[in-house]
Amino acid sequence: MRTADPIQRASWGLEAGKPLFLPANHPSFNDREVQDPDLSVENVNLRVDWQTLRRLPLSGAVVFSFKALFTPMTRFKEEPCIPSLLLKILNEGKESIMKYKGSYHTEHVVKPTLESYERYQAEQGLVTQGWVPQTLDEYPFYPVPRALPGKRAETPDPKWDGPPYNPKDDGPSYNPNDDGPPHNPKDDGPPYNPKDDGPPYNPEHDGPRVESLAAPNQTTGSAPPTTGSFKVTILADSNRDGKVDTAGSTDLAGKETWTEESGALFLANIVDTDRRCSSQITGSCADNLADIFFLGTTLPEKPVLDPKLAENMPMIDFLWRDWFDGLSEGDKATYNEWEKKNNQYWEDYGKVRNVDNRISACHDSSDDILRNSTYLAPLRTTPNPELSDSAIGSITVADKTAASNVRLFHKTAGQWNFISSNYTFKAEALKAGLELGIDGRDVRRPGGWDGRARVEFKVQDGDKVAKDSVELRVAPVLTQHHGQPLKQLLTATGYAGADQQRFIKELGDLSGKAGLQTPVQVIETSNCNKNDEIWAQDFFEPGYMSIPGSDGPVSIHIMIRSAQDYRSAGRKVFQDLRSNTVGAVQHLAGGVTTDSTGNLETVPPYKHNGKSYPAGRAVMGSAGKRPFMMDFLDAQETQAPIDLDTSWLAVKHTDEFMQFLPVESERGWVMMVNDPLAGLEILQKAQKDGHGGEPAVSRPKSPTDGDNKWRVTNTIDQLLNVTDFASFQKSCAEKIEENVNIIKRETGITDAEIIRMPALFQVYQNEAWQYAGDDEPKPLTDEELQRIFGDIWPQTNGEQRRQATRRAGEQQEQQPAKDGSEKQGSVGWHDILEAGTPPQELKNYQPANETARTLEGRQEQGSGGPAISLYPATINSVVLGNRQILAPNPWGPKIEGQDVLAAGVDAAYQKANYTVLYMDDWFTHHKKVGDVHCGSNAIRELTGVEWW
Structure with missing residues (x-):
């Protein structure tokens, strides 16, 4: 090897962090065979090892040099072509070579990131649309950046071309005492020869040179600081x-x-100072926007019908046909062409004036x-x-x-x-x-x-x-956590029946009792989502943004609309909730129930495995498909959402079985989780102690129950005798434990910091409860049976009569109440799952309130199916101030004057030094598969928000 012929090569790989070189037999090298779920793309680097062999001119010795360069993966977002090229190599590279590269431990993070960068570059015009990844033009070793593939950059850009030589950063310049003699043709080979070595630099063909614009000793950045003797900062x-x-x-x-x-x-x-924009939103469910929302948009040109035709065209349908039939063929053609353009106009007009797309524009x-x-x-x-x-x-x-x-x-x-x-x-x-x-x-x-x-x-x-x-x-948009003091409760009117009005009033009373100074805000949703939007927790999530300020953090509340474009109540956050200090955002998509924001919880701040989460972490459940909202949360790059498995639940929301409570401890919080086995044990103990004949539910009649069948008639024995009742509780407990283990792995929380609370589950659309009114229903006569069930049972016997009596009672439950309030199970009202299901999917969806079902029939179906809470879910509650919880009353069995389920709940919360305030939601929310948390929302104080 001659002195004039140094050898240089580069070897690349993907690294988590910036590790030193390790031989393949080193124990730590085995980490490359494991994909760390905590790895983030910010910690992944492209490592390029530059290796050179040079022969020294005097001694003739050969020197090997090695330098590892680490480039953050996030840098490639703005580098044209690179994400596509690297992704192609990772996906299509020869298996043996890729195994040698040892990139497996990063690919679960890198590949999705590169795919998103690839889309971004196409959308931003950094690469030509439809460009197929391929070897790029070399100039002389790499393409000139800031140009699309096949093009040259027009002017030097220090962002891409890099800073010039700087002795402060780059070391001393050439020194013959240290670096050896300069070029010598005798030892080092001939000088440049255009015949052999190619033409010299030509700016016309090769693009511009990059020349320094920096002043001496001036540290360079992406913009050249100076071309003279002064500088600016x-x-x-x-x-x-x-x-x-x-x-x-x-x-x-x-x-x-x-x-x-x-x-x-x-x-x-x-934000919306003085409600300049919000006040211009009107309509039955915020469905009418004033012109202020359409500034900068251009409406399509409305086609004009020939005046001669327009003058005589009738506006009444049955007259229009005779008029049209009497037109000449030429006039018919003219009209048809106008009608085609007019239909297109209204289609285009609808896109421009779409309320959901434009409501966030002002x-x-x-x-x-x-x-x-x-x-x-x-x-x-x-x-x-x-x-x-x-x-x-x-x-x-x-x-x-x-x-x-x-x-x-x-x-x-x-x-x-x-x-x-x-x-x-x-x-x-x-x-x-x-x-x-x-x-x-x-x-x-x-x-x-x-x-x-x-x-x-x-x-x-x-x-x-x-x-x-x-x-x-x-700053990122962050979700609030329970460690932030409660500021205000909110709820929604929905259909505004007597029972819902009672719920709203009781919520307000308990809000005052809890010491909240700001009264409950009631969002008017009676004209939203077919009048059934009582689920204030599900169509928006309160969040915030915060930055450092001279007198402490400067923060604003941000109301985050659920990623459910069909859920019209979500518009209300822009109409009702914005102010001088409150803004709102939306990331609209066709999200299903998992995109309801009742499925979005937040782990309070913590540190684990060397990582710090000062704003906590978002938690969402999924069921085979990741919620669209998680894309929005990911984009904030701060709260690293935790993905739980809620597929075993009908509604699939995390707030059905999990809750985080602030406490005075080293960690600062504990986790509450439902324990179906503990709930089962309470009932079994009551049965064993001779109370099996007691009512399983202790709820008294409410003034708003009216003539509804309000009383649950099941005894403890009957409930425990439901087919597979115990095994279903065990199955639910196992599913809960799987999710608990995910939280343990992600946060480091221990069993000592997990409090388990008694709860029980049943199968959705397979309700175990039987209802009666003030008096037991009378047995039906043969004539009544024949009239109601004649097409099913032409002849009846005693057993059929008994079943039919119960069926008739259930059928009667479907009729409107005399006082006009909603009856439990009434046809036409959506439960919480149906309210969070897109309309096109609801068409093929089996309604929750089926008629003519018997307990025996349900028992025969066994325990399979998605789970819902059997009793009102006390974990579906609101964390108030002063160590208080606002929970639905479970109305468990009363044994010797005590509600044994409520006692178990009280004892669980007492372990965290919390007391419980109870309210009734049996017919307002629980019968519709939700509870107090689902029917309310909470805005918290912006304290302790220094996420940076």
Whole structure:
């Protein structure tokens, strides 16, 4: 090997972190065969090992050099083609080679990420639509970035071309004492020869050179700082201490790179000051929007019918046919063409004016007027008094997508002025230093804007130009947790029957008893979702955004609409809940019941396995398909959603069996979980003690029960004798334990921090309870039996008569109550599962309130099927302040004057030092497969929100 012929090669692989080299027989090398579920893409790097062999000119010795370069996987989002190429290699690479690469331990994280980057690059125009991954043009070793495949970059861009040589960062320049003699043709081979080595650099064909624009000893970033003898500096709160340090250097380090640990933050200013937008939403269920929601949209042109035809065309259907038949063939053709265009017009009009798509379009930052400066994040430029009077400057946002999603303001004479893209600052302002503010027009979006914004500052003074930049990111939208004090309860009117009105009143009374100063907010939903939207927990989830401020965190409440585009009640968060301090967002999709936000809980803050979650973690259940809402939560990149298996439940919501409570302990919280075996043991003990003949339910008659069959007639013995009753409780307990183990693995929580509470389950649409009114139903006569069941049983016997009597009683339950209030099980009302099911799926869905079913028939079906709570689920409750729980009354069996189920619940909560307030929801919510938590919602105080 000649001195002039060094050998260089590169070997690549994917690494979790930045590990040192390990031989294949090292014990830690086995970690590559395991996929860590806690691994995040932020911790994955592309490792390139550059290896060179060089012969030294004097000694002739051969030197081997090795350097490992680690590139974060997240960098590839903005590098054209790279995600597609790497994904193709991972998916299609030769098995033996890929095994040698040892990338398996990262692929479960890397592949989905690369797929999302691939879609993003196509959507943003970073690659040509339809481009097929293939070997790229080499120039000379890699393609010139910022150009689509097959094209060259027009101008040098330091973001892609990298900074020039800097002795501070890159080490000393060539020194013959250390580095050996310069090129010597005698030893090193001939110099450049165009005949053998190819043509020299030609800017016409090869693209521009990248030349340094940096001043000596100036640390370079993505923007060349200077072309002269002066420099400029723009700063933000990059160290997240709540202020911008223009006098010192605390906000200088790392200001051009945003990471999870450092980098400036700003808010999406999507509140609605003075309800400017919300007040313009009207209609029966927020289904009418004023023109303010359609600014910037263009309506299609409405076609005009020939005036001669329009003048004589009747508006009454049966007259129109005769009129049309009497037209000439030419006029018929004219009319048909107009009708076709008119139908298209209304279709296009509907898309433009779609309420659900446009209802989030109006808020404080949807235009360029600053209505509330509280939510501006500060930016500052350092004073530059030595500038000449002719100096001019500009502030811009680098990326087109980011620029469309942020606003910049300049404060002069106490007033904030919007900075447009062509705004020019004069020398006087530049000399003094600029006071700036930034806010966002939107939040982080899955598959869209990730919230990053690079603000660039440029000053020109004569022929001298100086530049600087700072990187910021919009704060994530986070879900609240029970460690935050309760501020206000909310509920929904739904059909507004007498029993629902009683529920609302009792909720308000208990809210005051719990010490809440703000009264319960009642959301009007009587015209939403076929009048049955009483599930206030399910169509939105309260959240928040927060950034550091000079006097503590600056925060806003964010109401997150469920990802269920058919659920019209979700619009109410934009109409009823927004204010000067509250905003709302939506990530609409056709989500099913798992996208109901009753399925969204939050683990309080914790640390585990070297990772910290200062905002806690979101928890959602899935049943074979991941909820759409989890994509939105993932995009926030903060609360790392935990995926539970709720497929065993009919409604499939986490709040049916799990709850997190703040306590005074090292961890700061415990987990409550349902224990069906403990509930079963309570009933079995009562039976064993001779109380099997006691009623299984102790609920008394409510004033709103009216003539309904309100009384449950089952005894404890009858309930325990239901076929497979005990085995079904065991099956549910096993499913709960599987999910408990997931939480254990993800959080490190121990059995000592898990409190188990008695509960019982039954099969959905296979109810165990029998109902009666004030008097037992009379046996039906043969004539009545013949009239009701003649087509089923022409002849009846005693057993059939007994069953039919019960069937008739159940059938009578379907009739409207005399007082107009809703009857339990009445046809036409959706239960909580049906309310969270898309209409097109409901058409093929078996209704929950079937008629003519007997307990015996249900028993014969056994215990198979999805589970719902048998008694009102006390875990489906609201965590109040002052160590109180607001729960549905279980109305368990009363033994010697005590409700034995409620006693077990009280004892469980007492272990966490909580007391329970009970309220009745048997017919308002429990019979519809939900409970108090499902029928209410809670907004919590924005304290302890320093997630950064």
